[in-house]
Amino acid sequence: MKYLFIFLSGLLLGIGVRAQELRYVDAATLTLVNKAQTTVNPYHRIDTARYRDLTAPAKRYLLHSAGIAVVFRTDSRTIAARWRSCEHRLYNHMTGIAATGLDLYIRRSGEWVPAGFACNRPAEAEHQAVIVEKMDSTEKECLLYLPVMDQIVSLEIGVDPDARIVAADNPFRHRIVVLGSSITHGIAASRAGMAYPAQLERRTGLEFINLGISGNCKLDASQARMIARISADAFVFDCFSNPLGPLIEERLAEFVAIIRAAHPSTPLVFLQTVVRGTGNFNLERRAGELHKRQTAAEGMRRLIAAGDRNLYFLDPGLDPGSEALVDGTHPSDLGFKLIADRLEKQLLRIFKHYDIR
Amino acid sequence: MKYLFIFLSGLLLGIGVRAQELRYVDAATLTLVNKAQTTVNPYHRIDTARYRDLTAPAKRYLLHSAGIAVVFRTDSRTIAARWRSCEHRLYNHMTGIAATGLDLYIRRSGEWVPAGFACNRPAEAEHQAVIVEKMDSTEKECLLYLPVMDQIVSLEIGVDPDARIVAADNPFRHRIVVLGSSITHGIAASRAGMAYPAQLERRTGLEFINLGISGNCKLDASQARMIARISADAFVFDCFSNPLGPLIEERLAEFVAIIRAAHPSTPLVFLQTVVRGTGNFNLERRAGELHKRQTAAEGMRRLIAAGDRNLYFLDPGLDPGSEALVDGTHPSDLGFKLIADRLEKQLLRIFKHYDIR
Numbered sequence: 243m244k245y246l247f248i249f250l251s252g253l254l255l256g257i258g259v260r261a262q263e264l265r266y267v268d269a270a271t272l273t274l275v276n277k278a279q280t281t282v283n284p285y286h287r288i289d290t291a292r293y294r295d296l297t298a299p300a301k302r303y304l305l306h307s308a309g310i311a312v313v314f315r316t317d318s319r320t321i322a323a324r325w326r327s328c329e330h331r332l333y334n335h336m337t338g339i340a341a342t343g344l345d346l347y348i349r350r351s352g353e354w355v356p357a358g359f360a361c362n363r364p365a366e367a368e369h370q371a372v373i374v375e376k377m378d379s380t381e382k383e384c385l386l387y388l389p390v391m392d393q394i395v396s397l398e399i400g401v402d403p404d405a406r407i408v409a410a411d412n413p414f415r416h417r418i419v420v421l422g423s424s425i426t427h428g429i430a431a432s433r434a435g436m437a438y439p440a441q442l443e444r445r446t447g448l449e450f451i452n453l454g455i456s457g458n459c460k461l462d463a464s465q466a467r468m469i470a471r472i473s474a475d476a477f478v479f480d481c482f483s484n485p486l487g488p489l490i491e492e493r494l495a496e497f498v499a500i501i502r503a504a505h506p507s508t509p510l511v512f513l514q515t516v517v518r519g520t521g522n523f524n525l526e527r528r529a530g531e532l533h534k535r536q537t538a539a540e541g542m543r544r545l546i547a548a549g550d551r552n553l554y555f556l557d558p559g560l561d562p563g564s565e566a567l568v569d570g571t572h573p574s575d576l577g578f579k580l581i582a583d584r585l586e587k588q589l590l591r592i593f594k595h596y597d598i599r
Numbered sequence: 600m601k602y603l604f605i606f607l608s609g610l611l612l613g614i615g616v617r618a619q620e621l622r623y624v625d626a627a628t629l630t631l632v633n634k635a636q637t638t639v640n641p642y643h644r645i646d647t648a649r650y651r652d653l654t655a656p657a658k659r660y661l662l663h664s665a666g667i668a669v670v671f672r673t674d675s676r677t678i679a680a681r682w683r684s685c686e687h688r689l690y691n692h693m694t695g696i697a698a699t700g701l702d703l704y705i706r707r708s709g710e711w712v713p714a715g716f717a718c719n720r721p722a723e724a725e726h727q728a729v730i731v732e733k734m735d736s737t738e739k740e741c742l743l744y745l746p747v748m749d750q751i752v753s754l755e756i757g758v759d760p761d762a763r764i765v766a767a768d769n770p771f772r773h774r775i776v777v778l779g780s781s782i783t784h785g786i787a788a789s790r791a792g793m794a795y796p797a798q799l800e801r802r803t804g805l806e807f808i809n810l811g812i813s814g815n816c817k818l819d820a821s822q823a824r825m826i827a828r829i830s831a832d833a834f835v836f837d838c839f840s841n842p843l844g845p846l847i848e849e850r851l852a853e854f855v856a857i858i859r860a861a862h863p864s865t866p867l868v869f870l871q872t873v874v875r876g877t878g879n880f881n882l883e884r885r886a887g888e889l890h891k892r893q894t895a896a897e898g899m900r901r902l903i904a905a906g907d908r909n910l911y912f913l914d915p916g917l918d919p920g921s922e923a924l925v926d927g928t929h930p931s932d933l934g935f936k937l938i939a940d941r942l943e944k945q946l947l948r949i950f951k952h953y954d955i956r
Contacts, residue, residue, distance in 0.1 A: 332689045332695070333694075333695070334689075334694060334695030334696055334700070334718045335694055335695070335696055335718075336694060337691060337692055337693060337694060337787065338689070338691030339691055339692055339926060353920065356879060356920070356924065357879055358877075359927070361691045361692075362691075363691045374881055375881060376881045376882050376883040376884070377882065378882060382880075430789065432789075432925040436922065436931070441922075519713050522705075522714055523714045523715070523734045523739075524715075524732060524733045525733050525734065562713075563712050563713070565713055565792075565793065566932070567713065568694060568696065568789040568790065568932075569716055569718075570716070574789045574793070574931065574932035575923070575931035575933040576931070576932040579922075
């Protein structure tokens with residue numbers, strides 16, 4: 243009855259809030275989480291000017307806001323956003339919501355619950371959208387994930403004119419930095435919050451910092467040097483998906499050595515590459531992927547056998563026949579859930595040795 | 600070693616087949632499955648000219664190829680497609696692969712395994728793409744799902760010039776016709792084959808015929824009259840997602856009566872609407888959805904109590920906090936899997952009373 247009343251009142255009082263009637267605050271004055279470092283543009287993941295020898299595509303992707311989230315507390319009944327971005331492109335293998343949109347979670351009884359999204363529609367440089375409205379006016383803790391495949395130039399959060407909005411404490415503990423391929427980047431999650439690092443952080447309460455570099459995470463020494471200069475309680479590497487076997491063989495030992503020199507005892511967790519569906523029937527792809535996996539496993543076995551007790555090798559173990567891939571390579575939300583299920587247990591088992599809990 | 604050899608040979612012999620070097624056959628000469636009826640354009644789901652009182656959007660959507668698949672057997676090492684379509688638009692809440700692309704499965708050891716996809720990229724009227732290549736040359740049974748949100752004008756399947764390609768028998772038994780909302784239509788599955796009717800047919804071996812009419816499945820009498828003229832072993836109705844409570848109350852009894860008059864004892868299975876995430880915090884939406892669900896449940900209770908023993912009411916039971924929705928309304932592949940998991944058991948339990956197995 244109460245809901246019916248609210249519902250009917252809503253119908254009588256008219257349709258939704260208009261985004262321009264709200265009060266906007268600069269998101270940079272709130273709390274940004276899942277950041278590897280401070281950057282001049284706060285929505286960039288890495289200040290690429292500091293790492294001049296990174297390749298051009300790695301630099302471009304590290305400016306994407308993938309994984310970064312804004313956290314704040316508000317009693318507003320409406321939450322909106324107004325933002326400018328550089329790329330705002332649509333892709334065939336992912337949704338526009340993931341590529342260039344925003345993904346809001348609100349904490350309820352300790353759980354992060356999906357609360358709304360903002361679509362950049364049509365994809366354009368400047369955009370404004372109501373994310374959720376007609377909420378009750380209790381204060382809420384909000385977690386707003388930024389676009390997976392776009393560079394944010396500016397972002398403002400809109401609330402009711404008389405509502406309070408303040409920076410919240412970082413809800414996540416410790417710092418787990420994940421360097422990886424498109425799969426870490428979050429391609430092809432349906433929303434930014436469904437990439438496996440984001441799922442893992444909501445589940446575990448640990449901060450997972452996304453440094454996915456779609457297609458360009460090939461055990462480059464330049465990326466190892468970047469990681470050497472970033473502080474973290476643990477590093478996770480999804481670095482066997484992009485390079486072929488020969489490149490893995492050539493680069494792995496040096497890659498680990500560069501990072502180890504800077505982080506002598508930090509746990510380094512390498513992930514085996516996800517078995518691709520593209521090899522289900524294409525024999526050449528299947529052989530190439532198998533060779534890659536074998537080279538990665540052998541290389542890791544050798545490094546671990548050499549005595550580094552803080553080096554780990556895990557398998558996310560996605561079955562390519564499981565229908566969990568969008569395009570034979572990139573997981574759907576189903577695939578990302580299966581990866582997170584598997585990694586959550588394995589990572590927590592490792593992390594507890596380091597008091598990361 | 601064998602795979603390594605094949606892999607290295609592949610590298611030496613050069614890259615992929617080019618789509619234009621193949622031999623193309625008209626897909627209309629192969630077997631089209633998941634069709635409610637024969638149509639002038641074989642890739643339309645319904646010959647809308649026969650049902651003049653359908654609304655304009657219902658007619659438009661029924662021309663989409665959602666759910667239709669081509670089945671064939673071939674020993675070709677390459678499978679490609681060349682097709683023309685009318686809409687070929689990209690959407691923010693679904694992938695281009697689902698909206699305008701093709702989704703191939705191949706049967707291996709009795710199981711349908713994802714084999715490749717064709718992307719209409721950039722989205723355009725005429726397109727040509729290799730779906731899978733470099734397979735072995737054993738004969739394979741292929742199931743190619745057509746686009747979810749596009750009208751196909753013509754479609755040809757490409758194979759190696761010396762390969763055999765023939766129509767296959769319909770691999771699915773019986774005829775289950777599903778009339779429904781966008782969720783049945785397959786929005787926002789990542790590929791056509793991930794819509795829940797398609798998942799159910801691969802799992803059960805029963806033919807699920809998709810008549811999803813995104814946003815426009817509102818218990819219209821015109822749609823009931825269309826269903827009255829379609830033959831099936833069972834009908835499934837996802838008809839409580841699009842209409843609001845008052846419309847359900849007004850239309851449900853007449854909708855069932857029209858269908859019942861034509862199909863006196865065919866099982867009619869109504870699905871409760873999926874609980875939407877849009878009501879997680881928006882109180883008006885939550886109240887509206889709750890009212891809709893209550894009206895649907897009450898209406899079905901009354902009709903079943905009136906003595907129709909072949910009328911059923913099931914709940915796909917998706918938890919809106921489960922992160923299984925893309926945009927608060929439409930399931931991701933994760934959501935579609937959860938729906939299929941739940942419906943599979945419930946539907947098979949009903950169907951066995953009718954010897955549909």
